Amino acid sequence: MPFTVAIVGRPNVGKSSLFNRIVGDRVSITDDVAGVTRDRIYAQAEWLTKKFSIIDTGGIDIGDAPFLTQIREQAEIAMDEADVIVFVVDGMSGLTESDYYIAKQLYRTEKPVIIAVNKIDDSVHAHNAFEFYSLGFGDPIAVSTHHGIGIGDLLDKVLSFMKNDRYQVDQTSISFSILGRPNVGKSSLVNAILGEERVIVSPIAGTTTDAIDTPFTKDKVKYTVIDTAGIRKRGKIYENLDKYALLRAMSALERSDVALLVLDGEEGIVEQDQQVAGYIMDYMRAVVIVVNKWDAVEKDSKTMKKFEEKIRAQFKFLPYAPIVFLSAKKRERVHTLFPAIQLAFENYTKELSTKIINETLQDAVAMNPPAIHNRGKANFSYATQIAIKPPTIAIYVNDPEYVHFSYERYLKNQFRSVFDLTGTPLKLQFRKKDAYED
Incomplete structure (x- = not known):
């Protein structure tokens, strides 16, 4: 199993917002209506070059509202599979009966638990985090998913539980x-x-x-x-x-x-x-x-x-x-x-010729120059392969914002017409050309 982090908490404390912050995309639906996230949602994330899996869960609550039983089951599954659990609480509303209920569930998992006290948007309310020491999971970390405050500290703590040698894969197979x-x-x-x-x-x-x-x-x-x-x-x-x-x-x-x-x-x-x-x-x-x-x-x-x-x-x-x-x-x-x-x-592990990559790029641009997009026109200067699994090509351009998604698709098709990439995706990364150094 890959290193896995589960985000749990009662409804509407900002679990999905934290998930989206960590993943870097709006994968989970966020809404002010409690209970929007019902199923576990999965994604891959990366922090300081270390990759891990992350699971967002529906809010755990007490009572008999619709879907609560299923949501609790889903959260329990996520907790069971996780290496580390991030328990999100609301720093503005304070401790609730539901928080204590979730804490009791977490004690039984015997997994590392990190308290993330959300909605601490400024230093004035930082002291609100102290209340959550009483849950018994060590030092709470104050975060603001809205402003991005404290997310780095939280991820540093999460990855402190990752063992570097745990997930080795046989590279010869x-x-x-x-x-x-x-x-x-x-x-x-x-x-x-x-x-x-x-x-x-x-x-x-x-x-x-x-x-x-x-x-x-x-x-x-x-x-x-x-x-x-x-x-x-x-x-x-x-x-x-x-x-x-x-x-x-x-x-x-x-x-x-x-x-x-x-x-x-x-x-x-x-x-x-x-x-x-x-x-x-x-x-x-x-x-x-x-x-x-x-x-x-x-x-x-x-x-x-x-x-x-x-x-x-x-x-x-x-x-x-x-x-x-x-x-x-x-x-x-x-x-x-x-x-x-x-x-x-x-083909997934194929190394591509830099010379042929650049010749293909030049020919593609000559046949079909990029149109103006975002008030600018893409001007490509150089391309080189930077990774395998899948083959990944970095293309240096005056401004990546000028590259329309349809033109990216066109370039991928041109590369595929030259290189045999049957069976593998192809990844293009557009980088600002001053990022390339001779």
């Missing part, structure tokens, strides 16, 4: 996760890949409730396969069998190089498949689309081509993903999966 909505045949695919009944298989949706890592070697190549619980629709995530499913899937993605998006060839593509694909996109992982249960589909010479066209139409944001058709149950065409995984991984 291709790590791939198997993701998809429940009952598309993920566990059967694991068994077919490993050649033995290693994972329990059942026609009941939601049988797998954990992420299972299994190393193996095939054709002298080392792999680690990560099976995950099925991802259900958010509204159904409260069911007991599903309670860990989404969190474990996020954990699997965190430590994967390649994600296999498994579809049900018999049932076809549904909205949930696109939601799962969205998580893969968010984590910027290499991807292979796997159409399972192909044995159950009535076929003619055009069936595969038509299904592929449907996939391309439904997953327009994954045009680079290779598609593999197989039957895990019958162990048919499983051998076609490994070349796709290897290709995606090779």
